[in-house]
Amino acid sequence: MNTEVFAARHIGITEKDMPQMLKTIGVENVEQLIYETIPDDIKLKQPLDLPAGISEHEFLSHLQELAQKNKIFKTYIGLGYHETLTPSVIKRNILENPGWYTAYTPYQAEIAQGRLEALLNFQTMITDLTGMEIANASLLDESTAAAEAMTMLYDVRGRQQKKDGASKFFVSEEVLPQTLDLLKTRAIPLGIELVVGNHETFDFASEFYGALLQYPGKHGQVHDYARFVEKAKEKEIKVAVAADILSLVMLKAPGEWGVDVVVGTTQRFGIPLGYGGPHAAFFATREEYKRSLPGRIIGVTKDTDGNRALRMALQTREQHIKRDKATSNICTAQVLLAVMAGMYAVYHGPNGLKYIANKVHTLTKLLAKGLEAIELEQLNTSFFDTIKVKFSSIGKLKEVCETRGINLNYIDQETVSISLNEATSEEDLKLLLSCFIVSQEDKKEFSFESGIKEVIPASLQRNTPFLEHEVFNSYHSETELMRYIKKLERKDLALNHSMISLGSCTMKLNAASEMLPLSWPHWGNIHPFVPLEQAEGYQEVLKSLEAYLNVITGFSATSLQPNSGAQGEYAGLMVIRAYHESRGEGHRDICLIPASAHGTNPASAVMAGMKVVVTKTDEKGNIDMADLEEKAKQHSENLAALMVTYPSTHGVFESSIKQITKLIHDNGGQVYMDGANMNAQVGLTNPATIGADVCHLNLHKTFAIPHGGGGPGVGPICVAEQLKPFLPSNPVIKTGGEEAITAISAAPWGSALVCLISYGYIKMLGAEGLTNATKAAILNANYIKDRLKGKFEVLYTGERGRAAHEMIIDCRPFKANGIEVTDIAKRLMDYGFHAPTVSFPVAGTLMIEPTESESLAELDRFCDAMISIRSEIDEASAEETDNVLKNAPHTLGMITSDTWDHAYSRQKAAFPLPFVAENKFWPSIRRTDEAFGDRNLICTCAPIEEYMEA
Known part of the structure; x- marks a missing residue:
């Protein structure tokens, strides 16, 4: 084995594993499997035109050279970005710790209590400093948070049916330039009219529904907005404030003036500048708006035993359920950065x-x-x-x-x-x-x-207390904070423990060599608005990354600005919108979306000012061609776009994809491809070949940026030649095309710091390694599918019976035994695994994606666990609920209790297979009570008085 080849470290399958895997699948070699998986007419004829891979040592030396091209100045530019001092204890134990950065979004609360507590701390910190009642678990950046405030207040006003026709939104001239630019982007398709002016001379006319103020102003003036807010209230105009988090330590909290929303960034709480991101924004508001609040809220509830438990609250607000009725397409947060910012407050107190x-x-x-x-x-x-x-x-x-x-x-x-x-x-x-x-x-x-x-x-001047809770007054020595961070980390299952086989989420290796440079000051301490000549290292990396992504997608140009996948969807649709308008066809506003699409797709389309028309899927999970053709022709005069995920959300390469894209083009539309499943395409096919015009890529999936517990994310868009002129710009540093749309996120290149990871991933794997990674992802998925054959039914496969890089297994038949898909998800925790994606895109199913990074031994452990659970399902009955599945997960406290009155043994509960005992992970709570938590919403740490009483 050549120890310098990065692919051998990234791809988990070895040559000696191949015969067994191929035999299980029933093919002679990997080429046969790929032939049977991907339609012939979309296969690439040539290898990727990318350089050969380099070793990890060569990559780190290369990045050190590039880092020296970034000039570290003492930067006093401000405008929402400031140099900060990241406490070393936080840098070492969170930012550089895979136990924190490789965790998944905390949908499975029982194995995510550590992150959830850290996020509850963050929410408490925000509500305390802003003087508001409720905060979410972070947003993407200050400017997008301000845009979310503008749209949320618009929605709230509409639902309350106050002042019909009020569609004007006042923006103070003191607001940051990047925020104003982003507000323009969001306002246009929704029909909101922005009015920029001086808050002191503002005329509170009846057609205004809301206003945005900056505190302090963009050039530092601290205004007293109390009278402005008072007048706005008289006219029933809602007020949002973009506030500097550190200033709120000394300045009166905006909540004391009676405002409706406070937004901002927590970057200056220990988060590196990173040339613009990632940083955790905050969004705080009144409790009455909790069901309109964008993003995620962490709430307190109880578990089966009545113990305190945390989980993501009010999940029905998410666009996966609301789809085109959603008021935001945000389905992510900046969890890793929010955790760091919250810990900064815990450490300093x-x-x-x-x-x-x-x-x-x-x-x-x-x-x-x-x-x-x-x-x-x-x-x-x-x-x-x-x-x-x-x-x-x-x-x-x-x-x-x-x-x-x-x-x-x-x-x-x-x-x-x-x-x-x-x-x-x-x-x-x-x-x-x-x-x-x-x-x-x-x-x-x-x-x-x-x-x-x-x-x-x-x-x-601030005269109200803040951060009185015990957590902010206990861990001020490094020893204590280190132990607190470790205590939380132990409650969370991340990739450093076992595989996380989430369909559509691609939880692959985030290599240490890709991550190390994030801590280097020559990458971390660059302000996003410095002159370009001070960021030559960054410029070289970002331009090379754009060029690499162009090759991988087959497209002409890339924008790295969108800082999440959902943001990428929105950016792609806004570029399509601008393209139609440039041709005098601004009336094109119909977006066709298959019923199986991600919930963010319809939400993004509505935000981009489009009308969603849903198309059917057939019994095999493919797009119903007859229905699509009927609707494309019916709406040909106004057809703007088709949003399609490829391979499909059902994990299948649809053979009719070229026919589908041609149909849309013939009827005047453009094709947007959701890049969620790009891990099955790289090096084998690409969006341009299938006939798409624009795609977004999840760099936090396919291109190895870690999920960080639910963020950071990067969702760049790659476009065909005709869409290139419309790529987004920035008002401070020029980016984008000749006819660029206004900003999509605050910084010119979005979350530039973590783009180093994807750059390293491509640079070290090279053309051959990238292609082999895709083949391995497809191989691993089909191996799992065939190992589980006869135990679980796979819902959808391609025409030759193959899965792409993921598959959906049907758990609905087990209802006859009284077992729900949730029971299987919770039981997997007892085996030391995070559940695959639950009930998406089909209710009552699990979507499994193993990725290319897992070894055969780990794949087998997962399959053994699933097969063992299948036996447990057979033992269960609808009449008898005292079984290992219904009671899962089993905690250490439950297993070591003096009493045990279950019909099965403690051994079966906690150590169902021999491998579990070797590396046992204990869920820290039993099943959470979701309904109780939603009825009794608490989303901050308990007041200090409760602890004093206790």
Whole structure:
């Protein structure tokens, strides 16, 4: 074995495994299996035109060289992004720990209590600092969170049937430029009219339904918005505020003024800049809006034994259920980053946060004083960490600052703003002031005088407590925090324990060599709005990644801006919309979507201003061609797009796909391909070959970015030549096409930091390794399918009886024995496995996807567990509910209890197969009571009084 070949480390199957697997499947070789799986007319004729793979050592050396091309300046640009100090204990034990970064979304609460507790801490931190009643478990970035506020308030207003026809949304001119740009993107297709202006002169006309304010303003001014909010309330206008999280330690919480929503980013709570992301945004609101709140909420409930349990609350709000009735297509969060931000608050506690905020604020006042001493005009009358300075020689100042490694925010030819942060020192201030002095012809002396005056009015100073809960007042030494993090980690099942065979989620290896550079300062400490010449290393990586994705998809251009798969769907549809408008066909607004599609598809289409027409699927799970043809022709005058997942959501390569895409083109539409199942395509076929026009790719699935417990994600779109001009831009740093649509996410290249992972994945696997990975994914899926034959029925297969990279097994017949699919999912926990995808896309089924990274030994352990569970199902009866499936999962407390009155043994409950005892994972709670939790929604840590009473 060549130990330098990365493919041998990434792909779990070895040459000696092949004969056994091929025999089980019933084929002579892998080529025969691929021939029987993928239709001939869409197979690639040539290998991928990509470089050969390189070793892990070569890759890390290569990235170190590129890292040196990124220039680390002291950056005071601000605009929602700040240098921060990530505590090493958090970096080492969370960011660099596969126990945290390889976990899946906590749908299976019993094996996710650690992450859920960390997210509950995050929600508590947000509600405390914002003064609101309820918060979600994070969103993608501040700008998209603000856009979600705009659309949620629009929806709330409509449902309350107040002020019919109110469709104007006021945006303060103080709002961040990237947020304003993104609001434009979201507003247009929904018919919302944005009105940008000065909040002090705003006319509260009746046609307005909502408003957005920035606190502090984009250039640092702290406004008192109390009177504005009071007037808005009189007119029944809802108010959202985008707030700086660190400033809320010192400034009055927006909730105290009676606002409806508070959004922002938690980036400055210990999250690296990373050239724009990933960062966890926050969204806090009133409890009355809990069923409209986008994203996920973590709630407190109880388990079967009445013990406290956490789980994702109100899941019916998700678009998988609401589909085209959903008001948001968000189905993810930034969990890993939210966990880090929450732990930052746990580590520092309320007093530590006060110290940090006060230090930043004091240094800012000192800087203002120093500038006044050299007779410069500081324009902000009240500020927290940002000052705005009038200066006549901006050109000279910029030149001097750049030679000294300093970035400022140059607003115009005579104004500059400076945002300080927790990494700023007094020495930094001296260097800053010297830049202004050198840039002046008339040299002045300066000194930091004592007696700096208070600049925050008493009416805006925070006088309410926050973070009083025990968790924020207990773990301030590194030893204690390290143990707390470990305690939570032990409650969670992640890829570092066993395979997670989730259909449509592709939980593959996230190689250590791909992850290591995320901690390097030359990648982590770059502000997204620095001049391009300071980010040459990033530019090289991002441009190469775009080029690689173009080759893999067969398309002409790529935008890396969308920072989730759902965001990619929306971006793809908005580009299609712009394309039709450019041809004078803006009336095209019908989007055909198969009944089997992901729930995000119809939600994205509605957000893009399209009308959804659902098409049928046949008994084999394929698109019903007759129904599709009828609807395509019926709507040919207005057909905008077809959204199709390929291979299908049912895990099948439909042989009629080229016929389908031609039909759409013949009727004037464009084809959007959902890239969720790209793990079955890379190197063997591609979206361009099947006839698609645009696809999004889940870099957090196919291209090895870890799920992180439910985020980060990256969902770039790749497009055919005719759509290239419309790729999204950014208002600060130019990106996108010649006729670019406005922004899709806040940063120019979205979550740029984690793109290093996908770059490494492609770079190290190379053309041959990528193709072999796809073959291995298909091989593993068909091996599981045939090992389970006779025990479980696979619902859908291709024309030659093969699965793609995933399959759906039917659990509905077991209802005769009183067993539901949920019982199987919970019982798998006793065997040490996370359940496959439950009841999607077909209720009462499990969708299994093993990925290419798993070894034959692990595949066999999973199959042995499923076969053993099948025997347990046969032993069960509808009349007798005391069985291992209905009582699953079994906790350590239950097994070691003094009493045991079940009809089966403790051994059978906890150690059903010999391999389980060697590596036992104990669920930390028994089954959660979902209904109780939804009826009694609690989504913050319990108040300190409860602990005092206890």
